Amino acid sequence: MTPARNGRHDREHIVGVALDLLDRYGLPDLTMRRLAAELEVQPSALYWHFASKQDLLAAVADRILERIPAPQGDLLATARRVRDALLAYRDGAEVVLSSAALRPGPSRAHEALRAALGESAPGGADIAATAVLQFILGHTSLVQQRMHGESHGAAADAPDQDAAVFDAGILMLTRGAGAADPIAARG
Amino acid sequence: MTPARNGRHDREHIVGVALDLLDRYGLPDLTMRRLAAELEVQPSALYWHFASKQDLLAAVADRILERIPAPQGDLLATARRVRDALLAYRDGAEVVLSSAALRPGPSRAHEALRAALGESAPGGADIAATAVLQFILGHTSLVQQRMHGESHGAAADAPDQDAAVFDAGILMLTRGAGAADPIAARG
DNA sequence: ACCTGAACACCGTTCAAGT
DNA sequence: ACCTGAACACCGTTCAAGT
Numbered sequence A, B: 001m002t003p004a005r006n007g008r009h010d011r012e013h014i015v016g017v018a019l020d021l022l023d024r025y026g027l028p029d030l031t032m033r034r035l036a037a038e039l040e041v042q043p044s045a046l047y048w049h050f051a052s053k054q055d056l057l058a059a060v061a062d063r064i065l066e067r068i069p070a071p072q073g074d075l076l077a078t079a080r081r082v083r084d085a086l087l088a089y090r091d092g093a094e095v096v097l098s099s100a101a102l103r104p105g106p107s108r109a110h111e112a113l114r115a116a117l118g119e120s121a122p123g124g125a126d127i128a129a130t131a132v133l134q135f136i137l138g139h140t141s142l143v144q145q146r147m148h149g150e151s152h153g154a155a156a157d158a159p160d161q162d163a164a165v166f167d168a169g170i171l172m173l174t175r176g177a178g179a180a181d182p183i184a185a186r187g
Numbered sequence C, D: 001a002c003c004t005g006a007a008c009a010c011c012g013t014t015c016a017a018g019t
Helices: A011-025 A032-038 A043-049 A053-065 A075-087 A092-100 A108-117 A125-149 A159-177 B011-025 B032-038 B043-049 B053-065 B075-087 B092-100 B108-117 B125-149 B159-177
Strands: none
Touching: A011 A032, A011 A043, A011 A053, A032 A043, A032 A053, A053 A075, A053 A092, A075 A092, A075 A108, A075 A125, A075 A159, A092 A125, A092 B125, A108 A125, A125 A159, A125 B092, A125 B125, A125 B159, A159 B125, A159 B159, B011 B032, B011 B043, B011 B053, B032 B043, B032 B053, B053 B075, B053 B092, B075 B092, B075 B108, B075 B125, B075 B159, B092 B125, B108 B125, B125 B159
16 A cells, blocks of 8 residues: 555655654754765765755655644634644744745644635635734744844843734734634634 | 945945846856856955855845835735836745744835734734734745746746736735735725 | 665855964 | 964765665
8 A cells, every 4th residue: 555665765755754754853963974974875865855955845844834724713823723733843834834835725723714715805715814824934044033132142031022912913904804803712 | 335345346246246147047056156157256255355155145144135115005006116116027936934033133125014904903013923924925936936937838827827826825914914905095 | 666876966054273 | 462374073965886
């Protein structure tokens, strides 16, 4: 049932190792050469499985997005689940943001948000879901980049502040979309 | 009145050349070595003026943000001005997003949005302005990255679609913040 | 089908030394 | 004060050749 696997590594396995490297060392240190070394293979071997580093990162982004559960609940709860999927791996938001730009169609994240928005958004739920996703990606990218910027330097007074900004943003977007008030619902 | 300038290049001049290089070739091709070549100088010479490439990019980001006019008008108009400042240079949003993460205090963009928001936002105008800025950075980064992704390949059917998503996002955020309805106001 | 070996054309950064 | 020259430790990608 599993697809042909004659070589030592297939795409799925390589993406898994890449994701582990990403989480441990961050995006700047996720290089084709380090990934190859981790797989005990020459760097050129990766180019049989992936056309380019961008292609590899797109597959990594898809894997990150798979963590998003099936659509369920209101917008705030759904948005938090998308954010948490991005936060689950170091630099997850930046990877998804970078490769989301190349994709034309809707992603798993977009679909979840669209389902939570219903039909009542101004200009269509599709457009509203896109806007919400863009906020989540911008917010989470900023948060994650600040994380290793202050890893051994500045003050780390932001854990609660970030959550407050996120909730405020989603709340504002929710009210503007005319959806049910999430204040009454539990997060 | 101008500060001491014995050498061939000072920080202001270098940032200007870097910004020109950014706009012509994009962020991936804005390297210290190319910048040095453009200035007809050795790469190591740049490290007398800037501590690192990140330091240089932070100065470039500040220069991009200077294009934002003084606070004036409602949130939609202000948000559009911030977006347009980012769009004025290739990859402008990504540069600002990357170096905004390291800055703790509020930027020129944040101040403009905060002024437009008034005092009526839930959780405070400061938090609301941060959320709006994060949406703008996420949105514009996505738009700009898609631009040179499709420069010689896929369909470019997105000029109006992007503006619709942006306006919808700001509109939703505006209503949620309880500010004056921007539909009645002209953009 | 899958990988090696070697090369090409680059990177950011440091540091002694020059002027 | 400002820059050169040379080096260090890397990059992504291609491609003939092996098995």
